[in-house]
Amino acid sequence: ILNVEQSPQSLHVQEGDSTNFTCSFPSSNFYALHWYRWETAKSPEALFVMTLNGDEKKKGRISATLNTKEGYSYLYIKGSQPEDSATYLCAFELGPGGYNKLIFGAGTRLAVHP
């Protein structure tokens, strides 16, 4: 059974704080690692798809790193804002196959307080 673990389960921070979450995944059969943001009453939205060991991606105040050899990825949010409040999901993509076989973690729920 393939497990994707995310920690912490939930996080409360003050506006302006920087924060980070962890996604742990199997180090074998790796194809890609996805991060999604899921705001309440909206659809999950992709943040990053990372494929290479050592990858670092950035979108505004959010960045992510990838270590495929040890099986973890970190998501960082710099200077959290209330609009960052959401559940952050990571998903491990298995290869090979002609479709995205994604194994999702349970998510980290972030609440940013003004």
Add this chain to the structure above:
Amino acid sequence: SQTIHQWPATLVQPVGSPLSLECTVEGTSNPNLYWYRQAAGRGLQLLFYSVGIGQISSEVPQNLSASRPQDRQFILSSKKLLLSDSGFYLCAWSVHKRDEAFFGQGTRLTVV
């Protein structure tokens, strides 16, 4: 631009009743289509995927079935719902491996 429509948004159904959830995609051709379920406190679990019309693969044994009658239409069905079918169902699409997946807004199903 591509969009994905999923309906209904919420559904309350009695045990033993049938189910039909529909998902349609616009603005892309021959997408891979997916049905996910999120049970309480759990991650998204892939239920079905389809790489083409009439081609359905199931990831987990269950009381549900899926069909793809048209290129951009994906339907999740059950003949008789169980209490354990309650959950949040999401439809999604993608084109290539390592592409991001695009999700619908989901259906919250409560079986009573």
